[in-house]
Amino acid sequence: MKPSPYPTLLSPLVVRNLHLRNRMVMGAMHTRLESMDRPVERIQAFYRARAEGEIGLIITGGISPNLAGRMEDDAPAMTADADLDWHRAIVESVRGTSTQVCMQILHAGRYAKFDGCVGPSALRARINKFTPHALTTQEVYETIAAYASAARAARDIGYHAVEIMGSEGYLINEFTAPCTNQRTDEFGGSFEGRIRLPIAIIQAVRQAVGPDFAIIYRISALDLVEGGMTGDETLELARRAEAAGADILNTGIGWHEADVPTVSHNVPRGGWAYAVRRIKDAVTIPVMASNRINDPAVAESILESGQADLVSMARPLLADPDFARKARLGQAQRINTCIACNQACLDNIFKRQTATCLVNPRAGRELDWVLQPAVPVKRIAVVGAGAAGMNFAFNAAERGHMVTLFEAGPELGGQLRLARNVPGKTEFDEMLRYFRNRLTEEKVTL
Incomplete structure (x- = not known):
């Protein structure tokens, strides 16, 4: 071991x-x-x-x-x-x-x-x-x-x-x-x-x-x-x-x-x-x-x-x-x-609102957002590999859909790539790293 x-x-x-x-x-x-x-x-x-x-x-x-x-x-x-x-x-x-x-x-x-x-x-x-x-x-x-x-x-x-x-x-x-x-x-x-x-x-x-x-x-x-x-x-x-x-x-x-x-x-x-x-x-x-x-x-x-x-x-x-x-x-x-x-x-x-998380919107909503296996399974095209597009793509794929993610630019990430360049915001790299890994894990086609 x-x-x-x-x-x-x-x-x-x-x-x-x-x-x-x-x-x-x-x-x-x-x-x-x-x-x-x-x-x-x-x-x-x-x-x-x-x-x-x-x-x-x-x-x-x-x-x-x-x-x-x-x-x-x-x-x-x-x-x-x-x-x-x-x-x-x-x-x-x-x-x-x-x-x-x-x-x-x-x-x-x-x-x-x-x-x-x-x-x-x-x-x-x-x-x-x-x-x-x-x-x-x-x-x-x-x-x-x-x-x-x-x-x-x-x-x-x-x-x-x-x-x-x-x-x-x-x-x-x-x-x-x-x-x-x-x-x-x-x-x-x-x-x-x-x-x-x-x-x-x-x-x-x-x-x-x-x-x-x-x-x-x-x-x-x-x-x-x-x-x-x-x-x-x-x-x-x-x-x-x-x-x-x-x-x-x-x-x-x-x-x-x-x-x-x-x-x-x-x-x-x-x-x-x-x-x-x-x-x-x-x-x-x-x-x-x-x-x-x-x-x-x-x-x-x-x-x-x-x-x-x-x-x-x-x-x-x-x-x-x-x-x-x-x-x-x-x-x-x-x-x-x-x-x-x-x-x-x-x-x-x-603001007296319920806490959740920018990188994990399910936090605090565990009873609301439960991913169920997709019935029927569909072929889905997602256009734009920014934060929202990537998140949707790997969540849909996790449910069983066959997902293709399209991005016109040379890199994934959209505005995340800009956000990480702001002084003190390098932690945004972690969000981009996680999203990329999830796309690979869920076999999303790029």
Whole structure:
């Protein structure tokens, strides 16, 4: 048998009750599929496709521990018995596969998009029109208890782990950073006061779920905002999180309001791994790298060089639900690579639309766009080998049609060939490479 080109990436990992088949994690994404006004079957199908694609762990989009912490009015929570059936459906989506599923507990804090949002202090985020109510000390303690209750419910329903979201500028991160925490009680002021909330939450969650259930804490490796945590403070928080009961540290890069690009195409692949390495060197538990990891060779390099123990990929799993399986089979050239355009994922979310993917329009539409065998089979001519023509051609051929693709120019690709020449847009080459490979695989005549 030919040796795997990604031995570290494909190696298993056991952490308490978590038994991961590989080191690849689908990071939490807000897709709006999880919104409570949408049928749960849609997000079930979305997760199921990624589980069948052999990803080791799926981390859900953020689930609020209380009503004040929801991202939007219709965002999911774990607050009442009425929520339990929805969560059971999520757990059921991976049943029968080797993939495990982790519920992310996220309190949106001052990023919540409704009047009545809360934060450590009454300071409005520049990306939100609502000014938060400053939590009272009693409300902070109630929030800690809500995290513990949500984690206990997640364990009882059948999730394999919980992730406590402490990065990207959400509530916990707002408490840890001086720029957003102007409190004068025990949860503000000094470094000890500012980290009191995350440590108390981890401790409360550990007490609630017991010693055998995995807890992931997502720490902000770099805030990238003026008045954020210092590097030394971040490392000390990592150590304290481990001591408090965290089993794995996931890493976030930058707040949502940061001016520094963190996930766009002009960020080098794996470009933030250096910040993750500093955290890994400070703790003894596994650490997860994230952001702009869209290629199995890059992921393997990060792990093999000791910069991290796992890799979290979110948008790459929008682009190709079979990313992990193709990596295992040594078929990296068959991966539909995320080009970091953000045009159909992040842009859609900011417009309050469902996320999908420029290179994979089926993402989020798994129940709508199911390719059935063609009856009857036809001979089809497709004129023009731009992005639309190529996509139609290989999809029609996959259904069984006999397809001929005509192009007057010397090369395939149409405007994709122009797009890739824009500075910083070289990732569009990956889209063109994938389309060409699919045409060959489906035996489209050119």
